[in-house]
Each structure stands twice: as C-alpha cells, then as structure tokens.
Amino acid sequence: MKETLAQQGATYGYEDFIGSIDDFENSYSPDINPKTYFGFPLIPILNAEKALLSTDVKSVAYFSMEYGIAPSIYHSFGLSRPLDEKNQFFNHEVFSNYWLCDYIFKIQIDKTLDIPLYGGGLGVLAGDAIKSSADLGYSVAGIGILWNKGYFKQNFWYKHGQVPEEMTWNPRRYPGLIPLKTMVTVKTKEGELHLRVWKYYIYSWDQERVCPILLIDSNLPQNPEHFRKLSDQLYRSDHPWWKIFQRIILGIGGVKALESVGYSIDCYHLNEGHAALSILEKYISSEEKNHPGSVRKNFVYTCHTPVAAGHDRFPVGEVEKILLPEYGQAAHQFGKEFPHSDQINLTFMSLNTCPKVNAVAVKHGEIMRMQFPLFAQKIISITNGVHIHTWMSESFKKLLDQYESVFGDWRRSPENLSRIRDLRDDQHFRQNLFAAHQVNKRNLMTLLKPWGLEEDVFTLAWARRIAGYKRPALIFHNFQRVVDMAYQLGKVQLILAGKAHPNDNIGAAHIDEILEHIDAVNEHGKVIKVLILENYDTYFGKLLTNCVDVWLNNPLPPFEASGTSGMKAILNGVLQLSTLDGWVVEAEHDDIGWIFGYRHQGPDIGSEADLRLEEDSAALYQILESVIRLYYATNRQGTINAQSPWLDKMINCVARGGYFNAQRMMQEYFEKMWH
Numbered sequence: 001m002k003e004t005l006a007q008q009g010a011t012y013g014y015e016d017f018i019g020s021i022d023d024f025e026n027s028y029s030p031d032i033n034p035k036t037y038f039g040f041p042l043i044p045i046l047n048a049e050k051a052l053l054s055t056d057v058k059s060v061a062y063f064s065m066e067y068g069i070a071p072s073i074y075h076s077f078g079l080s081r082p083l084d085e086k087n088q089f090f091n092h093e094v095f096s097n098y099w100l101c102d103y104i105f106k107i108q109i110d111k112t113l114d115i116p117l118y119g120g121g122l123g124v125l126a127g128d129a130i131k132s133s134a135d136l137g138y139s140v141a142g143i144g145i146l147w148n149k150g151y152f153k154q155n156f157w158y159k160h161g162q163v164p165e166e167m168t169w170n171p172r173r174y175p176g177l178i179p180l181k182t183m184v185t186v187k188t189k190e191g192e193l194h195l196r197v198w199k200y201y202i203y204s205w206d207q208e209r210v211c212p213i214l215l216i217d218s219n220l221p222q223n224p225e226h227f228r229k230l231s232d233q234l235y236r237s238d239h240p241w242w243k244i245f246q247r248i249i250l251g252i253g254g255v256k257a258l259e260s261v262g263y264s265i266d267c268y269h270l271n272e273g274h275a276a277l278s279i280l281e282k283y284i285s286s287e288e289k290n291h292p293g294s295v296r297k298n299f300v301y302t303c304h305t306p307v308a309a310g311h312d313r314f315p316v317g318e319v320e321k322i323l324l325p326e327y328g329q330a331a332h333q334f335g336k337e338f339p340h341s342d343q344i345n346l347t348f349m350s351l352n353t354c355p356k357v358n359a360v361a362v363k364h365g366e367i368m369r370m371q372f373p374l375f376a377q378k379i380i381s382i383t384n385g386v387h388i389h390t391w392m393s394e395s396f397k398k399l400l401d402q403y404e405s406v407f408g409d410w411r412r413s414p415e416n417l418s419r420i421r422d423l424r425d426d427q428h429f430r431q432n433l434f435a436a437h438q439v440n441k442r443n444l445m446t447l448l449k450p451w452g453l454e455e456d457v458f459t460l461a462w463a464r465r466i467a468g469y470k471r472p473a474l475i476f477h478n479f480q481r482v483v484d485m486a487y488q489l490g491k492v493q494l495i496l497a498g499k500a501h502p503n504d505n506i507g508a509a510h511i512d513e514i515l516e517h518i519d520a521v522n523e524h525g526k527v528i529k530v531l532i533l534e535n536y537d538t539y540f541g542k543l544l545t546n547c548v549d550v551w552l553n554n555p556l557p558p559f560e561a562s563g564t565s566g567m568k569a570i571l572n573g574v575l576q577l578s579t580l581d582g583w584v585v586e587a588e589h590d591d592i593g594w595i596f597g598y599r600h601q602g603p604d605i606g607s608e609a610d611l612r613l614e615e616d617s618a619a620l621y622q623i624l625e626s627v628i629r630l631y632y633a634t635n636r637q638g639t640i641n642a643q644s645p646w647l648d649k650m651i652n653c654v655a656r657g658g659y660f661n662a663q664r665m666m667q668e669y670f671e672k673m674w675h
C-alpha cells in the first residue's frame with residue numbers, strides 16, 4: 001500500500017486532496033477550492049503533501065500530546081459562513097481589588113476561539129516548533145489528539161479558588177480543521193479502538209509553505225461510550241486507565257495514522273515521553289527483531305521537565321490489562337527501570353530506546369544528566385525558542401521595519417534582532433522604542449478599561465500554569481511590602497493569570513490564596529491595583545507578554561526546565577524580573593532585567609517541596625524597590641527619559657530575541673537530532 005501511495009505522491013493533486021476529506025461536499029466545499037483553503041493559498045498544502053508522501057524527501061513526524069497554535073494571534077483562517085457560537089471566545093471574568101467592577105464587567109473578545117488542544121507551555125512550544133518548521137520549509141508532520149472538550153474552562157470562586165468546568169467547542173465547524181475519511185484501528189485486550197484522523201494546517205509566516213498536523217479522535221459512534229470519551233479531555237488523570245489509553249492513541253494510533261495516510265517518515269520525534277508507545281508499534285510491526293536497532297535508530301526524544309509529575313509511570317498490572325501480549329512484552333523490555341520494577345516508565349522507555357535525546361536549556365541538560373546518569377552521554381541541550389511571527393507585537397514589527405537598514409530581512413533572519421545594539425546611542429530610536437512599548441500597554445488598558453488601569457503606572461505581570469515549583473503566590477508572601485512601596489515610590493499595577501490542573505488540589509489552593517490576598521488590599525485600590533484574569537490562554541499570553549513593563553518569573557531553581565513566556569516578553573522589550581533558572585541562566589550576563597533569589601549549584605537537585613518562600617520573597621521585595629524607582633525615573637508621568645538604563649535593558653532584551661527564537665531552535669533540531 002505504501003508503494004502505491006508514494007507513487008501517488010508524484011501526481012498528488014487537488015482531487016486527491018478533497019477526495020481525502022470526510023463530507024467534503026456538504027461541509028467543506030464552500031471554504032476549499034483549487035485556489036484557496038479557508039482564505040489561504042492551497043498550493044502550499046499540495047506541495048507539503050507531496051513531500052510527505054515521497055520517499056525521496058526526508059520527513060519528520062513530530063508527536064506531541066498538546067498543540068497551542070493560537071490562530072487568534074497568527075494566521076486566522078476565514079470561514080464563508082457565520083462562526084459557530086461554540087467556537088467563539090467565551091467571556092473572561094476578572095477577580096480584582098475593585099470588586100464592584102468585577103461584578104459588572106467581563107472581558108469580551110470578539111474572535112474565533114483558539115483551537116483548544118493545549119494545556120500550557122509544552123503545547124505552545126509544539127505549536128511554535130511546527131510554525132518554524134513551516135517557515136524553514138522542513139517536511140514535518142505533527143501528530144496529536146483532537147481533544148473534543150479541550151483542556152477545561154476555569155472559573156474563580158472566592159473562598160473556593162479554581163472551579164473547573166467542562167469546555168465545549170465544535171470541531172466539525174472549526175475554521176481550517178478537516179476530518180479525513182481515514183480511520184485506523186488499535187487492538188487492545190478491551191476490544192478494538194476505532195480512531196478517525198483529522199488535519200489542521202500550519203502556514204509559514206509568508207503563507208508559502210505549510211506543515212500539517214494529524215489529529216486523532218476516538219469520538220466515533222462505532223466505539224463504546226467509554227472509548228468515545230478518551231479523546232475528550234487533555235491530561236485527564238483520575239485513573240491510570242485514562243492516561244494509558246490516551247498514550248496509546250497518541251503513540252500507537254499516531255504511527256498507524258501516519259501509515260494510513262501514506263506519509264514516508266524517516267525520523268520520529270517524541271516531544272515528551274507521552275508518545276513513547278509509538279516505539280512499541282514500530283518495533284512490533286517491523287523487522288527490528290531480526291535487525292536489532294533498525295527501528296529505534298529513527299527515534300529522537302525531547303524531555304521537557306525535571307519535575308516528577310511530568311514523567312509518566314504506570315503500574316505494570318494496569319498496562320497489562322490493556323495492551324495485547326506482544327506490546328506488553330515490548331513494554332517490559334524497554335520501559336522498566338530495573339528487571340523487577342512494577343512500573344512501566346515512559347521517560348525511561350524513551351531514554352532507553354532513542355539514540356538522540358535532548359534537554360530544553362543548557363541548565364536543564366545539566367540537571368537531566370544528574371537525574372539520568374545512565375544516559376548522561378547522549379543527553380544534549382537545545383534551548384527552547386518562541387515563534388517571532390506569533391509573539392512579537394505589531395508595534396515592534398513596525399519599529400523594526402522603520403529601521404530596515406539595520407534589521408534587514410529580520411522576518412527570514414530573526415538573528416538580525418541582535419543588531420538592535422547598533423542603535424543603542426540613537427536617542428531618537430530610544431524614544432521610538434519606548435513609544436512602541438506604550439502602544440502595546442495601551443492595548444491592555446483598553447481591554448481592561450473598566451478597571452481603570454493607567455498607562456504611565458508601573459505594571460508587573462505573573463502568568464503561566466499554576467504549579468507549585470513556579471511559586472505563583474511568591475509576591476504575596478508579605479504583600480504589605482509591595483503596598484508600602486506603592487505608597488512611597490509610586491503606584492503599582494499587578495496582573496496575574498494561570499490555570500492549575502483540575503486534579504491539582506495544591507494548585508487550586510494557590511489560587512484561593514491569591515484571591516484572599518487580592519481581597520485584602522481592597523482599601524489600597526488608589527495606589528495598587530491587583531487583577532487575576534480567568535482562563536489564561538494564548539490570547540492573553542500574547543497580550544500580557546507584550547504589554548506590561550516587567551515580566552515576573554520566579555520558579556524554584558532548578559525545576560524550570562526552560563520557560564518560554566519570558567522569551568515572548570523580551571521580543572517586545574519587556575524586562576525580566578526572574579530567578580536564575582531555565583533559559584534565564586543563558587542570559588544571566590546580558591542585563592535583560594534583574595535576577596534574584598536562590599541559586600542552584602552542586603550535584604544535588606534539591607526538593608521541589610522546599611519552596612524557600614521566606615528568603616526569596618525578601619529578595620524579590622528588595623529588588624522590586626529599585627525596579628520601581630528606575631521605572632519612575634524613566635517614565636515621569638508620560639515624559640520619557642530615553643537616556644535611562646531602562647532603555648538599555650529593553651534593547652538587550654530585544655537583542656537576545658535574536659537567539660531565543662524557534663527558528664534557531666528548529667535549525668538545531670534539524671542539525672543535531674534529525675540528521
């Protein structure tokens with residue numbers, strides 16, 4: 001079958017493409033024609049399909065449990081009919097120390113809901129990786145799961161913290177998403193699991209190239225009810241049964257999906273161990289047993305976290321209840337840390353089988369080699385990056401274009417951002433740089449208008465997944481200190497956002513604690529405004545990383561493998577107030593802001609539970625005082641002192657964006673992992 005499909009590759013055309021789509025005539029013909037695909041050019045799709053079908057082109061399959069693609073901020077597809085109500089952004093509520101306002105107003109965003117296939121930074125990174133692959137013209141297909149109910153919808157209830165709610169959207173009517181006729185079946189001890197394959201296309205910034213993402217879906221009438229729900233919720237974790245089956249869909253279903261669409265894959269990239277069962281599928285369906293190593297050599301693995309909760313381990317008994325004996329045996333062979341272990345460990349399986357393995361920052365590489373000494377030799381570091389075309393604001397893009405003689409073709413060569421240093425002594429440029437920042441800041445103020453934020457007031461944000469080691473409530477540890485500063489040095493605006501995993505009670509407790517702290521500063525609303533926004537997502541991710549003055553990042557070292565939100569911020573001249581962890585270690589001497597708190601050293605990783613809140617909050621307050629002073633020496637009620645060192649730091653930030661971007665990252669993957 002593969003032969004004939006590969007031969008088809010040479011002649012693959014429009015008819016083949018629409019012939020592959022389920023219910024094309026009724027549902028998709030208004031938006032797809034020989035010229036366009038939901039308002040985008042169709043030719044790049046045919047080219048990408050041809051390349052993936054061809055045995056002459058080296059192609060990569062990139063497996064990821066989640067994808068944060070964010071069409072609301074990058075390449076929104078068009079739709080010829082009105083948007084389904086379920087695919088519209090829902091209203092976001094705000095909890096602030098101005099509760100009357102929270103009560104009356106909600107944030108309304110009049111856009112297509114971002115396709116809800118992600119939970120946090122891992123997914124956003126996967127989205128950025130595929131986008132940059134398209135930019136670079138690599139032949140890459142993403143593999144993921146079509147989460148019929150997304151991750152979850154977050155509500156804040158005072159005195160309760162986070163109350164999760166099931167999310168709904170309509171995949172059949174989502175712009176740019178198409179169901180294929182292709183179906184695959186995975187056999188298990190619990191019966192056959194039927195899966196449908198969908199596609200979503202990611203265009204390069206100039207719309208000349210694309211990469212597809214294959215999305216696998218178990219919500220089919222031919223499946224029993226409990227199987228249909230498997231692809232409902234990302235990271236459902238109330239029983240190992242859900243987790244094991246979701247990983248079967250991604251790994252085993254993923255390999256079968258690639259084969260059934262006929263793609264000729266040379267390299268299988270596991271973005272996290274979630275997809276490790278793909279190794280078993282290739283192993284069992286191949287000649288590997290006769291030619292040891294022949295299959296495994298094509299796999300590469302990226303590990304994204306040193307935190308224990310990020311590594312999948314399942315009781316052998318649970319795995320054996322589900323996997324057919326052949327697969328079970330292979331799972332024993334590759335996935336047990338030691339012969340008598342009663343767990344199948346997907347991290348170990350990936351480390352054990354993949355000849356190439358990478359950590360996501362230099363520091364994370366060190367930590368990973370400590371954690372897995374047996375595999376230390378093959379662990380390299382490829383530092384994360386972010387997709388510039390998604391995360392840089394319009395006002396900054398415009399500014400770079402104004403100085404074309406300096407930045408040249410920065411859209412194709414993002415490393416050119418480092419040339420911003422040549423403009424350091426240009427007073428006019430420094431004024432323009434701050435003005436571009438103020439444009440972004442005003443966007444935020446407009447969205448949050450009812451809360452009366454001010455553009456010339458010092459604004460700080462903390463926004464990311466709510467997880468213990470990220471210390472979401474660090475700044476609240478002795479919040480009176482910050483209130484005092486607001487009275488003594490100038491007003492302060494603090495904005496927070498983030499979701500905790502719905503089964504993470506500690507995370508929910510953090511949110512409850514934050515709500516309490518916010519409520520406690522009600523009477524100081526004249527000098528300090530504190531807001532936490534519901535449903536942190538890629539849309540808010542872009543808004544906040546663009547618009548505030550300072551980005552607060554305070555994970556407990558060394559548990560933040562990389563972190564990427566700060567990279568989005570530096571592209572927009574937003575200064576970093578950070579502990580020394582993840583990517584920040586590589587920018588320690590670049591003067592992109594301020595570094596504070598505990599420094600990790602030595603061969604011991606330490607404990608995730610020892611949060612060092614007392615010492616590190618004290619360090620934070622001490623440095624925050626000088627940050628606020630410098631801010632008000634730079635922005636004097638709207639009069640900008642462009643000679644201020646604040647502007648030098650902004651310049652250093654943008655300059656480092658020339659390195660911490662996803663194009664550089666994907667070039668490294670290409671050279672060091674895929675070759």
Ligand SMILES: *Cc1c(COP(=O)(O)O)cnc(C)c1O
Nearest residue numbers: 120121464537538541563564565
């Ligand atoms: C970038 C991003 C993240 C990652 O943030 P970190 O600071 O790296 O944890 C998480 N969520 C969303 C919505 C993002 O856009």
